[in-house]
Amino acid sequence: MVSWCRRCGAGHAGAGGRRSLGRRGRPVPSDPEHLPALLDRVARATGHDFSSYKRSMVLRRVARRLELHRLGTLEAYVALLAERPEEVRELFRDLLIGVTWFFRDPGAFDALAAAIDDMLLRRPGDAPLRIWVPACATGEEAFSVAIVAHECLERAGRTLPVQVFATDLDADAIRVARTATWPMSAASRVGPERFARWFTVDGEVFRAVPALRDGVVFGTQNLVGEAPFHRLDLLSCRNLLIYLDTDEQRRLLALFHYALQPWGLLFLGTSEAVDDSSDLFEPVDGPWRVYRNRGTANDASALLHPQAWQASLPHPIGQGGSKARYDEVLLQELVPPTVVIEERGDILFVHGRTGRFLEPIEGLQRPHNLFEMAREGLPAMLQALVREASEAPGRDVIQDGVRVAGDDGESAVDLRVRQVQSQELGSRLFLVTFASARAVPPxxxxxxxxxxxxxxxxxxxxxxxxxxxxxxxxxxxxxxxxxxxxxxxxxxxxxxxxxxxxxxxxxxxxxxxxxxxxxxxxxxxxxxxxxxxATGLPLVFLDAELRVARFTEAATKLFRLRSADLGRPLTDLTSSLRHPQLADDLQRAVRTQQRIVRHVEAEGGCAWIARITPSSTLGGLAITYQPADPVEAA
CATH class of the missing domain: 1.20.5 (Single alpha-helices involved in coiled-coils or other helix-helix interfaces)
Structure with a gap:
């Protein structure tokens, strides 16, 4: 059964509710320089990066954990995280603690409805109405937006399908949201007319009707660093941006602009706003933070994010364990031939000789199952005793004289099952004892x-x-x-x-x-x-290795250049110029990065002014030839 307490404590910041930032006045850690190391450990353990969240908000959340563990510095808390992986998960949950409920700020939803009514007049075609609710927490915000969208379509007389994509980085919150069930105490925020239309009562809870539930798709997604949905008519992201730094806010607004259709709407929290000078969105209802896409060109660079974490949680404590741990549990209970099992019968440890009842090897035996390995006559009774023991922790459940078929015929065994709790082993265990094995009495x-x-x-x-x-x-x-x-x-x-x-x-x-x-x-x-x-001048461009990179048609009159000569050293080509110092001039221009000007003659007595200029673009040289006689130039 879903824990209703989770409704007020799961999911990403946002979802229509501001998070409780903790008791005011709690001292901020004195060594904030260790915060990056702490966030790095959280990111590697959970796969989620909080470095773009506001530093003050993160420090307040961490200060609560320090106070809980009576620690004074972040350095000491980072050391604690290294020793206790479960504390990383507790910190992660604290960073995600949020508050959400139906139709938070009713005036905001009235403003949203008016904006959707106007948008439907502008919106072309009959494609489904696509809505994205990132940071949806446990889903109340997503269903609230879906209800408003359905009501607007009814007023407009249009029968478009409504597709709501609700996402959050907290998988636990998404699992709660998918149930689409709420305690009756939450019904007061819905209103009687909407409640009768969109929900049904089921005992002490109420559920969304299929027509509403089937249109909302939930999924896990980290908004900070993952690709967005696209071609959206409406994007509702309330009270998330206030927890992010300025750069991340700008990036997300650009991302939202990219995801929306030219007529699309953006719905923010009352503590958030888009800069009036923004060329991305224009206000539709300023006080209630409803904006419209200005229809400017989308910038795909908004999709790029500097970090993408690929990490997984460490293995849970208590899935393995050593023989010494199980021996300690057995010694505390003072039992002879005994099997330690989980509730489904998976064998964790075997103590003593149990070959007359089952055939495991002494020691740690996983994943063998006791109910499958028990000899004929025992499986059904063992299951019954384990079931009964699970309902009475700490009490022995006994069945004497159970007949069991063995290699030497039938014998009788007294079975004793006891449920034990072990914080060290981290799970609920059962001790199954086989006692007083003897022949069946006549x-x-x-x-x-x-x-x-x-x-x-x-x-x-x-x-x-x-x-x-x-x-x-x-x-x-x-x-x-x-x-x-x-x-x-x-x-x-x-x-x-x-x-x-x-x-x-x-x-x-x-x-x-x-x-x-x-x-x-x-x-x-x-x-x-x-x-x-167009200059009509002989021009030759050389690369960094003084090979021909480009030339003009006029240059072929001074050098016997063809397209096939691209990439050849200029000094290897035949020239009509008398320029014996050409190789030295080229090397000196590269070395000194200074222009060299020289008068040279060509065959037939024509004089030219050669200018050898270093080129920062090519990394080589540009050589221009200009007639020395103005008459010739004409």
Missing amino acids: PTEGVDGRLLELGREVQRTRREHHVAMVDLARANEELRCTNDDLQCANEELQTSREEMRALNDELQALNGLLRDKLAELSRSQEMAGDLLE
Whole structure:
């Protein structure tokens, strides 16, 4: 069953509610220089980076953990995180603690409804109405926005499908949101008319009707660093930006602008705002923070983010363990041949000789199952005893004289099962003891003996029947969970499909930018070539290795240049110029990075002024030849 307390303590900042920042007056740690190391440890353990969150907010949250552990410095707390991985998860939860409920700030939702009404008049086509609610926490904000969208479509007389994509980086919050169930105490915030239309009562809770629930898809996503949804009509991100630094706020606003259609709406919290000078959004309702996309060109660079963490949580404590730990538990309970199991029967440890009842090897044996390894006559009874012990922690559940088939015929065993709690091992364990194994006594003569035997049989049958009923109930519950998981998988598939579309659009946008840049570069090169040819002067460009990189048509009159000569040293080519110092002049120009001017003659007596100029663009040289006689130049 979903814990209703989670409603007020899960999910990302936002979701229509500001987070409780903790008791005012709590001292800030005296060594904030250790905060990057702390955030790095959290990022590596959880996969989520909080470095773009406001430093003051993070320090207040961390100060609460320091006060809880009676620590005075961040350095000491970082050391504690290294020793206790579970504390990293507790800090992560504190950083995500939030508050959310239905229709927070009713005036804001009235303003949003008016903006959607106007947007529907502008919106072309009959495509589904696409809405994204990032940082949705446990989902109340997403369903509130969905209800408003449906109501606006009804007023407009349009029957468009409503697709709401609700995301959050907190997987626990998303699991709660997917149930679409709330305690009756939350109904007062919905209003009677909306409640009757969009929800149904189920005992002490109420649920969203299928027409509303089926249109909301939940998925996990880290808004800071992951690709957005796209082609959106509405984006509702309330009270998240206030927790991020200025640079990240600007990046997210650019990202939101990219994700929205030209007519799309942005819905922020009352403590957030878009700069009036922004060329991305224009205010629709300033006090309630409803904005409209200005329709300016989308910038794909907004999708780029400097960091992407790929980390996973450490393995939970208590899944393995050493033989010494289990020996300690057994010694505390003072039992002979005993098997330590989990509730489903997985064997963790075997102590003593148990070959007459099952056939494990002494020591740690996983993942063998006790119920599968028990000899004939024991499995059903063992399951019944374990089930009964699970309902009575700390109490021995005993069944004497259970018949078991062995290699030497039938024998009887007294079974004892006890549930024990071990904080060190981190899970609920059961001690199963096989005691007083002996041969089956001969049946007692007469009616009394028969009645005694029938009584034992009835007791065993009742326990086995109880196990069967519990197993049936568990099977039904697992079937229901399987159906829920299938629905979740379908929603995840839809989310993944949308993300793939978004990535494809981003790739196309980036490819378009690249094509435009290449076309612009090609045009610039053509213009530069035309300009050089228009001068009518012999021009030769050399690269850093003094090889021919480019030349004008006029230069072929002084050097026997062809297209095939590109990449050859200029000094290897035949020239009509008398310039014996050409190689030295080229080397000196490269070395000194100074222009060299020299008068040279060509065959036929024509005089030229050669200018050898270092080129920062090519990293080489540019050589120009100008007739020394103005008449010749004309």
